[in-house]
Amino acid sequence: MDHFTLPPAFKSPSPEILHKIEEAIQSFSVITDVPVTFFNTNGEIQWECHRQSKFCNFFDVYKDPRSVCSKNLASSAKLATQLGEPYVFVCKAGLVKIAVSLILNGQVAGCFMAGPIIMGGLKESIITNVFSLNNIHFDSYPKIILFLRSMKIFKPKEVSHLASLLGSCVLASITHNEDYASINSQYKEQKRIGENLQRYKKENKTMPYPYELENQLIESVKDGDTNKSLSLLKKLLGELSLIEVGDVTSIKTKVLGICTILSRIAAEKSSLSQEQTESYFYDMNMLNQAVSFQELSILASNLIENISQVIASSSYSGKSQIIKQAIQNINENYKNRISLKTVADYLHTNPSYLSVLFKQEMGMTFTDYLNQTRINKSCELLANTGINLIDVSMQSGFDDQSYFSKVFKKMKGITPKDYRKVNAK
Template identity: 40%
Template sequence: MMKIPVTYMDSEGDIRLEWGEEYKVCSHFHQYGDPSSPCGRNLLSSLNYASQLGEPYIFVCRGGLVKIAVALLHGDTLVGGFLAGPIVMASLRESTVTKVLKEDSVSDADYPKLIMTMNKMSSFTPEEVSHLSVMLNNCVLSSVENAGEYFIRNERYRRQTKLNSEVRKYKMSQKAMSYPHELEKQVSQLVSSGDSQGAVDAASQLMDELYLLEAGDLEALKMKIYSLCNMLIRGLPDWDQSTIEADLSSLDTLAEEKDYDSMKRFACTFLSDLAVTYAESFYHGSSEIVKKTVKHMNKHFKEKMTLEDSANHFHVNKSYLSALFKQEMGRSFTEYLTLLRIREAKKLLKDTALNLTNIAYQCGFSDQSYFSKVFRKVEGLTPKEYRKQKRINS
């Protein structure tokens, strides 16, 4: 109806499907369909850029004609995309015809066909081209299950563009920017005090300031964030060795992050989780007996342990210890013991391939059935469901 050719190209640059070929000028050129040609590389590059944008990308091809690219994503991976065009913006000028002919050789036999095809091309105003791009994008979004990924990418691109603009302004101003020591100290204090949400808010601000300070150098930013996180991990009590080792292992994945947005998301999540660990690993009250009991539980929770055992260990009355523990910790002895065991179980489910029976025994549960029952009560899903969910997310 609108005489606009549409092409589907895979992620390697090979053409898989075409519609409206009779209106496609490109098909008359020798290099058409060759992914390694300048034209082919240009088209594939446009799809890659559209996938970064999370929205349609309108561009002028090497021949001076307008095209619209919309990426097709599977999960977070580019699998191909749709290219609408070439089309004429406003009117077909002689200079455009000359440029098209310069791009590639056309045989004498194909030359009349090329001119006829160019005369068939419809002209569109800039506003109409914009509407066409939205229409093509909506067609793709209505046909895929992961439409939300496009909106996430678009928001990520806009945030990155804003940050890049701030970096350029900072470079142009040539103003000296001091290291945000106070903000870094604030992040450390919030994590150490167990304030998870406060740590996330301060860490987000710290990341933005460090990004500007390093003028967008992601590797330099990684080193600073790694040092901060490593220092906070080392601040955990030495008897919580399994947590320290697991956190250090998890921190190594920071090196795999390729862009600022994912790096910032990783750092904020990591520091938030670390704040929770601090909150669960320390007792900040004044009771010496509760302090000793918490330390003992954190060290021996994988072993058989009861309130009576702990009371006998510290030579205090069982009922007294129970009441004092609940008063000081805000949860019962059994609830805190369960919290420690479930926290360890979650790490093993996420980071190992151990079966549920082995995980149950390693975390201090008497059997796998009881472990599964307690895990579901605490987390709202079974150990198997939790493991599956974490693998899908990663």
């Protein structure tokens, strides 16, 4: 059987798309035992699948472009295109066929014809029509009758299901789905990591533990920045996979350690409900039972996402979804230039309304909360790092060190420098 191709005059899609179409139609044909033929826009046979089960191939009239068969196929293909869905029709011999038009980039590329098949039962009229349409030699009678009687008989409802299935096969092959593409991308990423593992193993290379990446992940989760946390986790898992040469047990031990730290931080920063506590316990237990790197990655991502979101909303226990989202946005973007207006635009709401609602729900203004978030972050940097005050102010979201010191002293009662002397570890 030739590979599925399109006519030279048609602007062909990528080889990947053509392969997906061929693979889908072959799967349909093998599992249903129904032959499928692809005709180009001129009514010429371009590709056949399961050809040995195709009854039409017994007869020359089927391939004659001037015959009643060709005209019947052409009109059915046209109708399938106009309908935009599978079209079930009865050929001149009384056998059933299913037409599904192939449309790519707004251009009709041809039509898939499934069949012929027998619907309901092998009627005497079908045999009569077959012989009347074709100039059949007497010696061929037994062979043709036996072939007809060996064909599978489908009920009308089954034919309807076949039509839906064929249409879905064609549509799924040419339609890009972001969700499945994302999953497939993750699979390819894991495959790439596996190949890197083998290469590093052969070269006997050693890699240092990515402490910096781990610290960035912990800080990101503490900030409630879910998207950044998940991105950092993905990088960390990739490096751990290389360091441990794919040993899932060793990788799992390190990931469980990180998740334990983060769970404790979540408990300290927020008042966890019984349900949340049980959820963490369940997620950690599931993570501990992971048997593959992919499973470990998915479970760790889910746990990190949950912890990050709990921390992000820990300063608010009200019921307003707008304020919850506003707080999450602040926690994720406090290092950037954000304002009441930018957050309001993000939430598609009026700045004045957000200002009033924020003060009402939080007991402080938007600006005060933003500054409080930035100052709390600066306290962590002052206590845990030795970076200079300019960098502390920048990493906390303040553009001006003087303004940072002023706000810090107002909120904490002492200067950033004095705070570091008292709290530095």
